[in-house]
Amino acid sequence: xxxxxxxxxxxxxxxxxxxxxxxxxxxxxxxxxxxxxxxxxxxxxxxxxxxxxxxxxxxxxxxxxxxxxxxxxxxxxxxxxxxxxxxxxxxxxxxxxxxxxxxxxxxxxxxxxxxxxxxxxxxxxxxxxxxxxxxxxxxxxxxxxxxxxxxxxxxxxxxxxxxxxxxxxxxxxxxxxxxxxxxxxxxxxxxxxxxxxxxxxxxxxxxxxxxxxxxxxxxxxxxxxxxxxxxxxxxxxxxxxxxxxxxxxxxxxxxxxxxxxxxxxxxxxxxxxxxxxxxxxxxxxxxxxxxxxxxxxxxxxxxxxxxxxxxxxxxxxxxxxxxxxxxxxxxxxxxxxxxxxxxxxxxxxxxxxxxxxxxxxxxxxxxxxxxxxxxxxxxxxxxxxxxxxxxxxxxxxxxxxxxxxxxxxxxxxxxxxxx
Amino acid sequence: xxxxxxxxxxxxxxxxxxxxxxxxxxxxxxxxxxxxxxxxxxxxxxxxxxxxxxxxxxxxxxxxxxxxxxxxxxxxxxxxxxxxxxxxxxxxxxxxxxxxxxxxxxxxxxxxxxxxxxxxxxxxxxxxxxxxxxxxxxxxxxxxxxxxxxxxxxxxxxxxxxxxxxxxxxxxxxxxxxxxxxxxxxxxxxxxxxxxxxxxxxxxxxxxxxxxxxxxxxxxxxxxxxxxxxxxxxxxxxxxxxxxxxxxxxxxxxxxxxxxxxxxxxxxxxxxxxxxxxxxxxxxxxxxxxxxxxxxxxxxxxxxxxxxxxxxxxxxxxxxxxxxxxxxxxxxxxxxxxxxxxxxxxxxxxxxxxxxxxxxxxxxxxxxxxxxxxxxxxxxxxxxxxxxxxxxxxxxxxxxxxxxxxxxxxxxxxxxxxx
Numbered sequence: 001x002x003x004x005x006x007x008x009x010x011x012x013x014x015x016x017x018x019x020x021x022x023x024x025x026x027x028x029x030x031x032x033x034x035x036x037x038x039x040x041x042x043x044x045x046x047x048x049x050x051x052x053x054x055x056x057x058x059x060x061x062x063x064x065x066x067x068x069x070x071x072x073x074x075x076x077x078x079x080x081x082x083x084x085x086x087x088x089x090x091x092x093x094x095x096x097x098x099x100x101x102x103x104x105x106x107x108x109x110x111x112x113x114x115x116x117x118x119x120x121x122x123x124x125x126x127x128x129x130x131x132x133x134x135x136x137x138x139x140x141x142x143x144x145x146x147x148x149x150x151x152x153x154x155x156x157x158x159x160x161x162x163x164x165x166x167x168x169x170x171x172x173x174x175x176x177x178x179x180x181x182x183x184x185x186x187x188x189x190x191x192x193x194x195x196x197x198x199x200x201x202x203x204x205x206x207x208x209x210x211x212x213x214x215x216x217x218x219x220x221x222x223x224x225x226x227x228x229x230x231x232x233x234x235x236x237x238x239x240x241x242x243x244x245x246x247x248x249x250x251x252x253x254x255x256x257x258x259x260x261x262x263x264x265x266x267x268x269x270x271x272x273x274x275x276x277x278x279x280x281x282x283x284x285x286x287x288x289x290x291x292x293x294x295x296x297x298x299x300x301x302x303x304x305x306x307x308x309x310x311x312x313x314x315x316x317x318x319x320x321x322x323x324x325x326x327x328x329x330x331x332x333x334x335x336x337x338x339x340x341x342x343x344x345x346x347x348x349x350x351x352x353x354x355x356x357x358x359x360x361x362x363x364x365x366x367x368x369x370x371x372x373x374x375x376x377x378x379x380x381x382x383x384x385x386x387x388x389x390x391x392x393x394x395x396x397x398x399x400x401x402x403x404x405x406x407x408x409x410x411x412x413x414x415x416x417x418x419x
Numbered sequence: 420x421x422x423x424x425x426x427x428x429x430x431x432x433x434x435x436x437x438x439x440x441x442x443x444x445x446x447x448x449x450x451x452x453x454x455x456x457x458x459x460x461x462x463x464x465x466x467x468x469x470x471x472x473x474x475x476x477x478x479x480x481x482x483x484x485x486x487x488x489x490x491x492x493x494x495x496x497x498x499x500x501x502x503x504x505x506x507x508x509x510x511x512x513x514x515x516x517x518x519x520x521x522x523x524x525x526x527x528x529x530x531x532x533x534x535x536x537x538x539x540x541x542x543x544x545x546x547x548x549x550x551x552x553x554x555x556x557x558x559x560x561x562x563x564x565x566x567x568x569x570x571x572x573x574x575x576x577x578x579x580x581x582x583x584x585x586x587x588x589x590x591x592x593x594x595x596x597x598x599x600x601x602x603x604x605x606x607x608x609x610x611x612x613x614x615x616x617x618x619x620x621x622x623x624x625x626x627x628x629x630x631x632x633x634x635x636x637x638x639x640x641x642x643x644x645x646x647x648x649x650x651x652x653x654x655x656x657x658x659x660x661x662x663x664x665x666x667x668x669x670x671x672x673x674x675x676x677x678x679x680x681x682x683x684x685x686x687x688x689x690x691x692x693x694x695x696x697x698x699x700x701x702x703x704x705x706x707x708x709x710x711x712x713x714x715x716x717x718x719x720x721x722x723x724x725x726x727x728x729x730x731x732x733x734x735x736x737x738x739x740x741x742x743x744x745x746x747x748x749x750x751x752x753x754x755x756x757x758x759x760x761x762x763x764x765x766x767x768x769x770x771x772x773x774x775x776x777x778x779x780x781x782x783x784x785x786x787x788x789x790x791x792x793x794x795x796x797x798x799x800x801x802x803x804x805x806x807x808x809x810x811x812x813x814x815x816x817x818x819x820x821x822x823x824x825x826x827x828x829x830x831x832x833x834x835x836x837x838x
Contacts, residue, residue, distance in 0.1 A: 126586060127585055127587050132670060153668055153669060155665055158602060158610075158611045159602060159666055161666070161673075163670035163671050164582070164583035164584055164677070165583055166546055166583055168545060168546050168760070168761050169759075169760055171635070177635075178759055180758035180759055181757060181758060183707060185574070191577075191704070192574075193707075216588055216678075216679065217597045243758070246574055247574060247578055248669070248670075248671075249574065250667070250671070251551060251581070251582035252670040252671025252672075253670065253671075254582055254583065255757070255760065258583070258758070258760045259635075259636075259758040260759075288611065288613045289613070290613060338600060338601060338674070339659070339662070339677070341585060341588055341677045341678055342587050343587065347587070419637070419759070
């Protein structure tokens with residue numbers, strides 16, 4: 001077992017019941033302290049831990065780490081050190097904060113109350129790819145826009161379909177966005193019009209962050225894939241449905257997606273998710289050999305989306321689960337590299353919208369409101385077909401079994417009116 | 420007039436007739452010297468000029484430049500300094516190497532014969548976008564794959580259609596590639612198969628390199644666009660047609676494109692291309708106001724493609740011109756940012772395949788051989804429908820008027836067999 005995952009360990013840092021961040025989580029992130037220092041850190045309970053300070057104080061002695069590895073604005077250099085190092089650092093953090101050990105001196109330099117730090121983007125994303133790996137989502141979209149009897153495209157059961165996205169507009173939780181403007185072709189119109197998007201939507205996704213891969217021309221197998229995955233985040237793949245509908249043929253979504261993509265601030269390592277492995281859906285027809293895999297490659301991660309209209313309480317509009325995904329991350333990465341495409345530390349790969357089997361588990365307003373035909377009533381009595389100005393969309397995710405909960409926190413984004 | 424563009428200037432560095440690199444060009448690139456130093460440089464004739472050495476020797480006095488701005492592995496920090504600085508540096512270089520000035524001392528530190536230096540990727544590409552802006556190309560593809568009477572998609576005349584590509588696999592001229600492997604669905608088959616790509620193709624493109632743009636949420640107008648464009652390169656957008664055909668619906672090309680994208684090594688500034696501005700095609704129907712522009716925004720750049728089978732001479736298979744493009748770079752950039760998408764220094768935006776009006780000006784083998792129905796005969800007597808193993812594909816580009824030629828050199832890539 002991975003030492004840091006010991007379910008019996010307690011920390012001398014207080015952790016509330018139902019916290020996403022017990023000492024068994026130890027995620028990685030980047031934050032700015034009240035003093036204005038930017039550092040790499042982790043979190044236990046509601047306490048942010050400055051890893052640069054810990055390292056300077058000598059707590060990581062015995063692990064081969066560059067002096068400035070945590071004094072960075074992104075996790076990329078740390079991720080480049082590879083899985084054995086990530087694991088050793090996580091194990092050491094578990095030991096330092098174990099309640100069986102005496103509390104560290106220098107608390108003032110190392111520990112910060114969460115509300116006082118400002119979370120930053122955890123990685124500098126070199127390339128961002130989005131997959132389309134939920135059968136339920138692809139079926140819903142195909143049913144609405146094409147043919148209910150042939151909802152899935154012919155390639156869908158053979159290929160983890162994916163496409164390239166824009167890295168520059170990936171933002172951390174808490175960063176508000178403006179409603180995008182763009183071209184649309186209204187129903188029955190003969191000429192396109194320009195204006196603010198009318199059908200703004202979220203997509204409930206997760207994303208994984210990669211390590212450095214192999215040289216251009218080589219591929220990563222499904223068996224090797226998990227060694228090249230650092231961890232996961234929650235991901236809201238903002239989508240402008242009306243812009244998308246007009247622009248996407250034949251080369252795929254472009255301006256409908258690249259105005260903003262929001263991720264949660266803490267990267268939860270694949271190691272921390274280990275106890276929550278589960279089997280994926282049966283794949284029939286049989287996949288090509290390069291996509292075959294052994295063992296459980298899905299993870300049981302509860303996901304939910306809430307909409308919070310301004311000045312009122314939020315309403316949960318969906319509860320889904322990562323385990324529903326048809327194509328797993330090992331298959332996605334094996335497919336992505338089978339042609340020799342190279343990957344770098346900090347690249348991000350989205351799951352695609354994660355819809356479950358029932359309407360209350362759909363991962364986008366497009367599906368939840370079924371193209372606007374079934375509005376959702378909020379707790380404040382207002383209705384939503386899509387996202388309105390000043391709404392905040394909040395996604396949460398966590399694993400739980402045997403009384404242990406490992407979570408992602410949230411990705412929360414407020415939508416401001418178009419500029 | 421831009422001082423460095425003075426057509427009457429000669430350099431004390433020898434420049435052969437028909438060189439792409441007279442003193443009026445002054446492109447920017449990154450190279451490694453025989454001593455193993457990596458530096459930013461420029462080129463006059465067949466002489467590479469070490470700008471880091473020139474800067475250390477004080478030649479750029481009077482221009483505000485960080486000490487290490489040319490001691491970099493990419494041009495990104497230099498590009499971030501903005502257009503007035505690029506212009507001042509180019510003017511100063513023109514002055515230093517003007518034949519009216521005495522030749523510099525320290526030639527050994529500053530000047531290198533071109534064959535002795537190793538050209539590197541000139542920028543670290545943060546995000547790469549590819550457009551689809553040749554009406555002739557889009558019409559040819561639509562005619563082959565869809566309906567000759569409705570070859571253009573309904574959105575094509577309203578939108579500079581574009582999609583996101585993969586930045587990690589962009590490589591400089593001279594880097595060989597391996598034929599990619601992947602899934603394809605053979606004609607009349609019921610199951611996909613896996614193996615080396617059978618229909619490997621080039622796409623004759625150019626690409627522009629951007630400066631830092633505005634914050635996320637703001638847009639760049641067509642009038643502002645040229646201030647955000649550093650320069651241009653030749654671009655071979657390698658394409659695996661059989662992989663593309665099976666994978667691209669509904670989210671666009673993915674593995675068919677991201678195994679390699681080759682660019683020429685020297686970035687020719689937009690300033691250097693100034694004398695070659697020309698009008699673009701008439702746009703009818705009228706475009707939406709945010710895509711309207713004033714003045715000549717196309718450039719008269721001759722383009723050609725040759726295939727060189729191993730151990731024999733090359734055969735020219737296409738002569739096209741950048742000026743044919745329906746959508747210009749200012750419109751592409753205005754469209755890309757109209758939804759608030761942000762751009763960074765070093766981002767790359769491809770033109771899309773640049774096909775001219777006649778078969779001898781088509782920009783891909785798909786079009787030249789019309790889906791393999793019209794093979795092209797090489798000078799060595801062999802035939803090509805698509806690209807074979809050990810072929811080298813060479814693209815060249817240059818502007819010429821009033822006896823002055825400004826060129827890009829070439830992008831040359833050898834195709835090795837699948838691994």
